[in-house]
């Protein structure tokens with residue numbers, strides 16, 4: 001659906017997943033630039049997450065991030 005807002009992110013514990021990052025909706029979230037506080041679907045905990053891309057993550061991390069999307073988890 002909102003594919004263009006999908007972003008690969010990494011939590012403080014090192015888990016990687018994909019989440020929807022909508023700039024216009026960010027007023028409702030705790031936001032610190034490219035970091036924010038949200039639920040991690042991999043470790044099932046709340047953590048500070050940051051956006052990752054090829055400049056600050058390995059291709060392996062990006063591949064794993066693409067396999068887990070928080071919207072797909074009930």
Ligand SMILES: [Zn+2]
Nearest residue numbers: 011015040043
């Ligand atoms: Zn995590």
